[in-house]
Amino acid sequence: MRFNHFANNVTASHADFPVDDSQLNQDLYAAVNGKWEEQATIPGDHSSTGGFMDLVDGIEKTLMHDFADLLDGNLKPDNAEMGEFKKFYAMSRDFTKRDADGATPLKPFLTKIENLKSFADLNAQLADWYRAGLPAPIQIGIDPDMKDTSKYALYVDAPSLILPDKTYYAKDNPAAKQLLPVYTQMATKLLTMVGYDQDAAAKMVEQTKQFDALIAPHVKSSEEAADYVKMYNPRPLATVDAATDKLDLTAALKDLIHDAPESVILPQPTYFDAVGDLLTEANFPLVKSWMLVKTVIAASGVLSEDFRQVGGTYGRALSGQKEARSQAKSAYRLATTYFDQVVGDYYGRRYFGETAKADVREMVLKMAGVYQNRLKNNDWLSAETRRKAIVKLQKLTIKVGYPDKIDPLYAKFTVDTDASLFANTQRFDELAIADNFSHWGQPVDRKRWDMSANTVNAYYSPSNNEIVFPAAILQAPFYSLKQTSSQNYGGIGAVMAHEISHAFDNNGAQFDEFGNLNNWWTDADLAHFKDLSKAMIAEFDGIPFAGQKVNGKLTVSENIADAGGLSCALEAAKSADVINLREFFVNWAQIWRMKSTTEYMQLLLSIDVHAPNRLRANVQVKNLDDFYSTFNVQPGDGMYLAPEKRVKIW
The missing domain is CATH 3.40.390.10 (Collagenase (Catalytic Domain))
Incomplete structure (x- = not known):
């Protein structure tokens, strides 16, 4: 519940412009x-x-300005954490090295996804998948229990959509017809940049959109999600786990938190009512492509300049932003975010x-x-x-x-x-x-x-x-x-x-x-x-x-x-x-x-x-x-x- 959302910046001060008293x-x-x-x-x-x-x-x-002095040695770090920030900020700004590294640092993660042949393969490494923060069709996280905020609860949720909101998927919404081609072009380009040929890239992006479209009917719109209280839907873990036979959530949780809670909280319960129909062997190729495409897009901002430029295309189309931020500003944003x-x-x-x-x-x-x-x-x-x-x-x-x-x-x-x-x-x-x-x-x-x-x-x-x-x-x-x-x-x-x-x-x-x-x-x-x-x-x-x-x-x-x-x-x-x-x-x-x-x-x-x-x-x-x-x-x-x-x- 925040006071405001933010875009970016402004160029003139508040006090420079007169008030038209006749129009108040x-x-x-x-x-x-x-x-x-x-x-x-x-x-x-x-x-x-x-x-x-x-x-x-x-x-x-x-x-x-201050952090330029920090890099130059004119400003000394106040603590060890600031010293590490200095190193990371310098690394974020080093586009020569980022360009030289290209997509190479990402390749092991793509190979990890490529090697999956079935949901059984994913399930065998599910806990490590969550530890690495890789995309998964079931999301998990720890937050205070809304009915007893002195202790933590496990929240199990649906993944995010490609389009900004569920309402964009309605047949009469013209925004989707404008945005999905931009997303398609961006994602396909990124996949070719990491080494896939054009046909393979196009196929994976189409499969990604197909799985995304399957998810959309079963998640909340922004209006529905704005009713904060309706996020609290406790269900027995055994019931949630039984909703799909493809992923063993209980086993993964025992590995991750060394426990299997009796109940979990479902912010979007309708997704889990449908998850058994979504996670089928027939849909595994779609899920696999979806995970791979999401991984490449997520990484694009910390790879080379080419990846940064291409990877921001869809976001700029969403907001009407005409060009990417400068390298200097993007490095600042990245370092100060982490x-x-x-x-x-x-x-x-x-x-x-x-x-x-x-x-x-x-x-x-x-x-x-x-x-x-x-x-x-x-x-x-x-x-x-x-x-x-x-x-x-x-x-x-x-x-x-x-x-x-x-x-x-x-x-x-x-x-x-x-x-x-x-x-x-x-x-x-x-x-x-x-x-x-x-x-x-x-x-x-x-x-x-x-x-x-x-x-x-x-x-x-x-x-x-x-x-x-x-x-x-x-x-x-x-x-x-x-x-x-x-x-x-x-x-x-x-x-x-x-x-x-x-x-x-x-x-x-x-x-x-x-x-x-x-x-x-x-x-x-x-x-x-x-x-x-x-x-x-x-x-x-x-x-x-x-x-x-x-x-x-x-x-x-x-x-x-x-x-x-x-x-x-x-x-x-x-x-x-x-x-x-x-x-x-x-x-x-x-x-x-x-x-x-x-x-x-x-x-x-x-x-x-x-x-x-x-x-x-x-x-x-x-x-x-x-x-x-x-x-x-x-x-x-x-x-x-x-x-x-x-x-x-x-």
Whole structure:
């Protein structure tokens, strides 16, 4: 449950463009961002520009400068993990060696797949297959048990699809007709680059698409997956294992975690209802090709420049990105992705610090206090549910800036400078997989962060009942000492309250103060909350955008969080010594500044749980009475919504 999705970057600052005051009552987003949008251009290696991406781009520029000093010896590593990052970053940048290695480092893995003659061959090495992170028709992983988050559970899931969402496979979806040929061309080219002849490559890609098409009817759409609670479908391991006679999951688990749990969790149970019909000897050639093609595509980004360019073709078509990132930027992205928490520790300590961490924590506590008062004064919850909601809020864990220490996993990431880049990334992947499996039987580590400190985002974790604000988002336009309190509340205040609101959105509200899936509502309160949620669905559902329409069910949780966050931040802004609600609403609209390719906007409409940025800016403010008085919004104005249609939940 994150505050936002991200594309790439932006080229101009927020403060350089005037607000059109005459249009604030007609289209808030356009009045605030219209002048910027007129001159904004999307860089060729990006699918969007603006808003959050200003910060992403600025951090990238800062860290690339710092890491150039690191490579030159002008900046000394602060710790052993940073020393290994330095080696890996240098290796990522060495395209001369990457080009010389070509596809050679990948060949042993392709041979491993090629040597499979049947499911029996795959089953004989299934545990090692999982350890290596190779594609498999059944996915497994360890995560906290949603009904008892003090311990870990085993999740057994379906593989991902080629197209972005199940809905793309509908006969009347034109996007598939455009995207699948791009995928086909890319995958076929990559296979010829690793040594297969054209006919063999074409056949394997066709078989890959055939197996993918068999999977598609049995997995969830993004809308279905957005109902987080419905991920929890426990089944006996014996029942899941009996669904197919081709793979012995129990034996593999005994090898991997030295245990065979009585039950496992199926996020997509319908897939396992069908898996016996999918994994047949007749389909084995399809599965084999599917595994091989997925392996080559996954490796393309860490091989030579030719592989990197070709392997990104499909992703660029999905997002409308016209060209690949430069070698320098791609190397930076690769290295900082593998060493994300190490880089985050560096960024947080150098550019944020303990003093700022303490200050921002106080801000979050203040916002939580405002939220608690709103719960106390809530006029539609019963006293019993209201009391439990306040208990949940008081138990909320707050994480700000960066973790106190680097995750011990990264101490194992030692770089072999004599090996290839691919070999090093493969070993890191295997270490991360082994670390995940090692959680089995251990208490849940609630100190772990799911984001690094240099990530421009924030999130709420329902299973931990925690809100997390990485250092990178704690800067202008979200927060700055140079901004007024009203501006800061319209920025970081809304972010903070947004994440708090996730504890009480349609998903988070079903988890208790310990993060366990547990209904703490009275029947009447829950029924009323569901009615309010339906009103939020209706408010967004069907709004035309980018030639398509918004899916209110897909975006409901984030829209509830936006509504609660903005409303709570507004109350906090009004309690300050100096109040300027115009600045509050203008900064709210400003943080959503974004210009995207049509392809990227349409992709997000299909898969993203967030509404489009323009609508996040415009629709939510229509629910707030203070917006109408601040900008004298009257019936007939573009920003007017009749009082009976205004949605107010938190």
